[in-house]
Amino acid sequence: xxxxxxxxxxxxxxxxxxxxxxxxxxxxxxxxxxxxxxxxxxxxxxxxxxxxxxxxxxxxxxxxxxxxxxxxxxxxxxxxxxxxxxxxxxxxxxx
Amino acid sequence: xxxxxxxxxxxxxxxxxxxxxxxxxxxxxxxxxxxxxxxxxxxxxxxxxxxxxxxxxxxxxxxxxxxxxxxxxxxxxxxxxxxxxxxxxxxxxxxxxxxxxxxxxxxxxxxxxxxxxxxxxxxxxxxxxxxxxxxxxxxxxxxxxxxxxxxxxxxxxxxxxxxxxxxxxxxxxxxxxxxxxxxxxxxxxxxxxxxxxxxxxxxxxxxxxxxxxxxxxxxxxxxxxxxxxxxxxxxxxxxxxxxxxxxxxxxxxxxxxxxxxxxxxxxxxxxxxxxxxxxxxxxxxxxxxxxxxxxxxxxxxxxxxxxxxxxxxxxxxxxxxxxxxxxxxxxxxxxxxxxxxxxxxxxxxxxxxxxxxxxxxxxxxxxxxxxxxxxxxxxxxxxxxxxxxxxxxxxxxxxxxxxxxxxxxxxxxxxxxxxxxxxxxxxxxxxxxxxxxxxxxxxxxxxxxxxxxxxxxxxxxxxxxxxxxxxxxxxxxxxxxxxx
Numbered sequence: 400x401x402x403x404x405x406x407x408x409x410x411x412x413x414x415x416x417x418x419x420x421x422x423x424x425x426x427x428x429x430x431x432x433x434x435x436x437x438x439x440x441x442x443x444x445x446x447x448x449x450x451x452x453x454x455x456x457x458x459x460x461x462x463x464x465x466x467x468x469x470x471x472x473x474x475x476x477x478x479x480x481x482x483x484x485x486x487x488x489x490x491x492x493x494x
Numbered sequence: 495x496x497x498x499x500x501x502x503x504x505x506x507x508x509x510x511x512x513x514x515x516x517x518x519x520x521x522x523x524x525x526x527x528x529x530x531x532x533x534x535x536x537x538x539x540x541x542x543x544x545x546x547x548x549x550x551x552x553x554x555x556x557x558x559x560x561x562x563x564x565x566x567x568x569x570x571x572x573x574x575x576x577x578x579x580x581x582x583x584x585x586x587x588x589x590x591x592x593x594x595x596x597x598x599x600x601x602x603x604x605x606x607x608x609x610x611x612x613x614x615x616x617x618x619x620x621x622x623x624x625x626x627x628x629x630x631x632x633x634x635x636x637x638x639x640x641x642x643x644x645x646x647x648x649x650x651x652x653x654x655x656x657x658x659x660x661x662x663x664x665x666x667x668x669x670x671x672x673x674x675x676x677x678x679x680x681x682x683x684x685x686x687x688x689x690x691x692x693x694x695x696x697x698x699x700x701x702x703x704x705x706x707x708x709x710x711x712x713x714x715x716x717x718x719x720x721x722x723x724x725x726x727x728x729x730x731x732x733x734x735x736x737x738x739x740x741x742x743x744x745x746x747x748x749x750x751x752x753x754x755x756x757x758x759x760x761x762x763x764x765x766x767x768x769x770x771x772x773x774x775x776x777x778x779x780x781x782x783x784x785x786x787x788x789x790x791x792x793x794x795x796x797x798x799x800x801x802x803x804x805x806x807x808x809x810x811x812x813x814x815x816x817x818x819x820x821x822x823x824x825x826x827x828x829x830x831x832x833x834x835x836x837x838x839x840x841x842x843x844x845x846x847x848x849x850x851x852x853x854x855x856x857x858x859x860x861x862x863x864x865x866x867x868x869x870x871x872x873x874x875x876x877x878x879x880x881x882x883x884x885x886x887x888x889x890x891x892x893x894x895x896x897x898x899x900x901x902x903x904x905x906x907x908x909x910x911x912x913x914x915x916x917x918x919x920x921x922x923x924x925x926x927x928x929x930x931x932x933x934x935x936x937x938x939x940x941x942x943x944x945x946x947x948x949x950x951x952x953x954x955x956x957x958x959x960x961x962x963x964x965x966x967x968x969x970x971x972x973x974x975x976x977x978x
Contacts, residue, residue: 407852410852410855410856410859411852413855413859414811414839414851414852414855415815415818415832415835415836415839416836416839416840416843416848416851416852417836417837417839417840418840418848422845422848425845426848426849426852429849429910429911430849430852430853430856432910432911433803433853433910433911433914434853434856436799436800436911437800437803437804437866437870439796439797439800440797440800440801440804440869440870440873441869443794443797443872443873443876445869445872445873445875445876448872448875448876449872449875450868450871450872450874450875451871451872451874451875451878452702452871453702453732453927454688454689454702454703454878454925454926454927454928455687455688455689455732455734455927455952457689457732457734460731460732462728470595470596474595475595477593477595478591478592478593478595478821478822478823479821479822480819480820480822480823480824480825481825487820487821489820489831489834490828490829490830490831490833490834491829491830491831492830492831
């Protein structure tokens with residue numbers, strides 16, 4: 400499969416990235432080469448093999464549902480690029 | 495002996511015997527950093543004032559007779575670890591002003607033992623890279639030859655140990671990011687078993703593969719550092735609640751009768767002749783020490799890099815979705831929210847991070863999910879099975895860490911696939927979730943360090959460390975210093 404700049408634009412939109420024309424061209428070529436390389440996995444027989452999402456077998460890790468101190472409003476907002484009172488402020492979503 | 499060349503144990507005994515104070519040791523380290531940093535570039539942030547304050551507190555503890563092995567020892571950590579009140583960038587522009595509200599568990603444990611933080615170390619952006627060339631804060635150079643890369647992504651962590659800029663450091667390893675730089679810089683680097691060390695407060699790259707580990711001057715220091723950072727953490731539900739052995743105590747048990755596997759897939763024709771020579775010599779050393787060798791096969795090795803670059807990038811694309819300019823990190827000027835997301839991310843991320851987000855997004859996208867992501871997860875199962883089946887017959891495995899010594903700066907930067915293939919011997923261990931260590935095992939003709947990899951069974955860091963210690967006692971590679 401050949402990766403086109405249109406494919407790259409589509410994936411960039413999903414990834415919330417705005418690429419320059421130069422980056423689009425670069426990535427089309429490089430993703431093509433890398434995806435060409437990973438094609439080799441198609442040659443592996445994985446019939447009936449269970450996918451691994453996690454290396455160590457473990458079950459859900461529960462804890463008691465008790466109220467604990469949290470880091471607090473000021474600390475949580477300390478890195479906010481923009482704040483409005485006790486909120487994170489963002490550009491308008493709805494006109 | 496120079497203070498900056500000491501091991502943890504050597505400096506500890508000097509501090510305890512009052513030959514030296516921690517303030518003196520820390521001052522010497524800060525001077526060393528100042529003098530070699532222009533050539534090496536290991537640090538993103540040097541925390542001189544904080545280090546001297548911590549050293550003063552450590553000296554009071556030592557005077558009061560309340561001294562742990564790490565009290566007053568100047569350490570540095572990769573900039574991927576959150577440090578409360580200290581800038582944490584993860585090598586990225588997108589976090590150029592991020593000051594975390596809390597600290598990573600692994601650092602808190604070291605700090606709790608009285609360790610002194612010299613600063614935060616350079617790395618590939620978001621730990622994505624094998625050469626430290628993808629950092630937004632400049633490249634790090636190999637202290638053995640400054641025209642070469644130090645390895646990555648924990649390149650600053652390895653270079654700082656090799657250049658005498660920290661007594662020991664912490665790094666992280668997702669596909670070889672502790673072991674490969676340790677090998678290229680001539681230090682000891684351990685990737686513990688997945689779940690052995692808490693990942694709480696470690697900026698996530700690929701969550702099913704990331705693990706925290708030490709980089710040190712020798713195996714004894716490595717065992718000591720692991721002993722402190724290992725263990726269950728209620729704040730990381732993937733950390734495993736299994737007892738932490740006394741690693742230091744079992745170091746001296748030797749390797750007589752130890753069964754060491756040599757996987758044939760790791761001794762390929764394309765191996766650099768200097769690396770091959772170092773491996774042959776290491777095998778001979780172990781034989782002399784009484785270990786037995788077994789020829790083994792890990793048949794799915796050839797698929798590991800392809801598997802890794804689908805799983806790791808998929809997890810990365812998901813993990814890095816949090817950098818949206820809303821709550822922390824870089825925010826671009828924009829009129830609407832969607833533009834703000836797009837622009838903040840595009841301005842904040844470097845090219846390697848964008849490339850991996852793109853690959854991962856593609857592998858997870860509708861129509862490709864089964865063919866790429868799920869397929870890779872199934873091959874991962876086969877790679878794990880290779881290891882588990884083989885470990886029924888051997889105690890550890892011995893392999894090279896990297897196919898070549900450190901390459902030149904700029905050599906692979908325009909060919910990501912070639913860069914990815916340099917991790918061919920370290921990636922399978924992360925996919926299998928088990929532990930492995932790199933330790934100095936020789937030098938190339940041009941004087942670059944070559945590392946030996948010992949791979950252990952899950953949660954059997956003890957045997958890896960013991961075997962590494964036996965090798966170190968029988969050789970002198972770890973005693974050589976970079977002349978910088």
